[in-house]
Amino acid sequence: MLDILVVGGAGYIGSYMCKYLSKQGYQPVVLDNLVYGHREAVKWGPLFEGSMSDTALLDHIFSTHQIGAVMHFAAFCHVGESVTAPAKYYQNNVAATITLLEQMQRNNVSDFIFSSSCATYGEPVEIPITEAHPQQPINPYGKTKLMVEQILEDFETAYGIRSICLRYFNAAGADPETELGEDHDPETHLIPLAIQTALGQRELCIFGDDYPTQDGTCIRDYIHIDDLAQAHLLALERLFSDMPGGRYNLGNGDGYSVKEVIETVARIAGKAIPVKIAERRAGDPAVLIGSSQKAMKELGWNPRFDDLRTIIETAWKWHRTHPIGYGH
Missing domain, CATH: 3.90.25.10 (UDP-galactose 4-epimerase, domain 1)
Known part of the structure; x- marks a missing residue:
């Protein structure tokens, strides 16, 4: 059974991804600082409590588990807060992600699935928005997502880390089996x-x-978390099949x-x-x-x-x- 490191795997979407991966025969390994995630939502694999900026913890995870790929759900995502506290967002969403990518490189893990956002597009100039739409984010949250997308392009060129970025529209819904759902504090959705x-x-x-x-x-545009999980799995298997990475919108x-x-x-x-x-x-x-x-x-x-x-x-x-x- 191949292990998948799910960073942010105690959160709303990440926890459901872990359940979905488990049903498909993968072993999710969760790294989450539990700032917004819930320990109770981690049921399908081990939980490592900590930050993706903790290099010692990352080395321990990579050395004790056969990690085949990394899925990143660990961004801070409150748009309003990103405007009033941008340092928090650039530190976690960008700087800590670079640390995670560097540890992947050190440990010879080369496949990366990134939860991006339609916030990278900014004000729409056409509807519906396609992947060719200009990316001109209007808040620090959207800027951090775009920065990571650009960093991933450079890391693939320099280090061979291949990535698929999935640009969500409005994630919604809950586990159809009612085991997992949305529990934010504060709630903004x-x-x-x-x-x-x-x-x-x-x-x-x-x-x-x-x-x-x-x-x-x-x-x-609302998209159910089960459909998001399906897209992540398909993206993962695309990289495992040695097909090119890419950037994809996810909406209905x-x-x-x-x-x-x-x-x-x-x-x-x-x-x-x-x-x-x-x-x-x-x-x-x-x-x-x-x-x-x-x-x-x-x-x-x-x-x-x-x-x-x-x-x-x-x-x-x-x-x-x-x-x-x-x-x-």
Whole structure:
């Protein structure tokens, strides 16, 4: 059984990736500092608690496990915080990633799957966004993701580390078996915020209802974590087959407005969801929808959870059975 180092494997997407890898016959080995991840979400392999900037810990992991590839889910990802605390983001998302890549090189591990982001594109100049869209990020978070993509190009040229970067749109949903789900503190994602409001746990705010869209609220492209995991596995196996790396969008190609998401949660929950309207947030584009045709063609990616209601139903079941997250 080949070991896969999953950095950030105690987090929302990383933990589900570990479950997915285990079902496919791989052994996930998790490195996570547990700043945002949850020890309770690590069930399919060993957990090493620490940072990807800890060279001694990385050497120990590489020397005690037969690591075949590395998957990187360990970025800090709050856009607003990246603006007010950019040093934190450049240190973790860029500098620590370089340390991880250097340790891979030292230990002769050459395959790397990177969780990138549609935030590398910045303000869209065309919809849907393809991989050829200009990359002009407008916040430090997006800049760190683009920097790592560029660093990976140089590391492949210089050191032979091959990579596939997967540019997510809006990750959503939960484990269909309700074993894993979204538990952030603070929570910033719309679907869990709407569900928590339906459960009476918080109030919900819409930031701007005067956008040039059908109902005045922002439109986003939601992608289920199971489909993200499928894409990561296909990317991994592409590198294992000695095929070239690449850069791929991961989205459903359909956009849903903030109000449409809230209305869908309300129908599933069987109750109205009260909302407050606030001013727009700076840097929120009216529409973000991605084209994933390249991933479908080159990776053979075939999303299974491709409608909003199905995505939200999995999240609803998780929150109903885990009303305070992993604290149960």
